[in-house]
Amino acid sequence: MTGDTDEKIKGDLSDESTANVKALFYGVGAATAIIYGHKFYKRILCRIPTSLDIPKKTYRHRYLYGKVTSVGDGDNFRFYHLPGGYRGGWGWLRKIPEVNKFRELKGQTIHVRLCGVDAPERAHFGNPAQPFGDEALYWLRSYILGKKVYVKPLRMDQYKRTVSKVEVLKWNGYRDVSAEMIKAGFGTVYEAKVGAEFDGKEMIYRHYEKKAKRHRLGIWSIPARRRMTPRQYKNKYS
Known part of the structure; x- marks a missing residue:
C-alpha cells in the first residue's frame, strides 16, 4: 500500500x-x-505626426511612406505619414486625409523640404517674386499633390522642416522629385555652403542642371545678365 x-x-x-x-x-x-x-x-x-516626432535613428536610414496633403512653395510640402500603407489599414480601416485640409490636419503633418534643390522664390515679406517662382510651385503641385510618396529624412533645418530625399511612383518607375525638378528647369542645385543635403546624388543633380541650362529650360531661359539663382535672390533680399 x-x-x-x-x-x-x-x-x-x-x-x-x-x-x-x-x-x-x-x-x-x-x-x-x-x-x-x-x-x-x-x-x-x-504614425509619426510631425517633424519633431521623427526618431533620430530614422534619419538617413529609413523611408517613411505617406500622402502629400499640401504644397505651399516650390521646394517644400506637407506629408501625412501612413505607416504600413494598405496593410497597415490605410484606406479601409484607417482614414486617409484629403488634400488642403489645413485646419483638420494642424499638428498632424510632417513639413518636408526637398533635398539638394532650390526653387525660385515667390513674392513674400514685401519682396518681389523671382521669375518662374509660381511656375515651380505649380509644377511641384501637379507632380506630387495628393500622391503617395516615400520620404527619407536627412536632417532638420532651422525652420523645423525635415530636409529629405523624396521619391514618387510614376509610369516609368520611382522618380527622385528633386532630380525631376532640376531636370525641368524649375530649380537649381542647392548652393548654400552650410546645411546642403544630397544623399549622395550631388553629381547627378549637377549633371541634370547642366543639361537643363544647355536646353534653356525654365529659369535657364532667362538671359544670364538678368538671371538670379534662388541663392543670389536670398542673398540680395535677406
Whole structure:
C-alpha cells in the first residue's frame, strides 16, 4: 500500500512539474509576443505626426511612406505619414486625409523640404517674386499633390522642416522629385555652403542642371545678365 502511495505522490509531483513548465513556457511566449508586437507597432505601424516626432535613428536610414496633403512653395510640402500603407489599414480601416485640409490636419503633418534643390522664390515679406517662382510651385503641385510618396529624412533645418530625399511612383518607375525638378528647369542645385543635403546624388543633380541650362529650360531661359539663382535672390533680399 505504501508503494502505491509513493507512486501516486510521484505522479502528482510530475504532473505539477509539467504544468509549471507549460505555464512558464506560455508565459515567456506571451511576454515575447508582447515585446516584439510592441516593437513591430513602434517601427512599422506607429504614425509619426510631425517633424519633431521623427526618431533620430530614422534619419538617413529609413523611408517613411505617406500622402502629400499640401504644397505651399516650390521646394517644400506637407506629408501625412501612413505607416504600413494598405496593410497597415490605410484606406479601409484607417482614414486617409484629403488634400488642403489645413485646419483638420494642424499638428498632424510632417513639413518636408526637398533635398539638394532650390526653387525660385515667390513674392513674400514685401519682396518681389523671382521669375518662374509660381511656375515651380505649380509644377511641384501637379507632380506630387495628393500622391503617395516615400520620404527619407536627412536632417532638420532651422525652420523645423525635415530636409529629405523624396521619391514618387510614376509610369516609368520611382522618380527622385528633386532630380525631376532640376531636370525641368524649375530649380537649381542647392548652393548654400552650410546645411546642403544630397544623399549622395550631388553629381547627378549637377549633371541634370547642366543639361537643363544647355536646353534653356525654365529659369535657364532667362538671359544670364538678368538671371538670379534662388541663392543670389536670398542673398540680395535677406
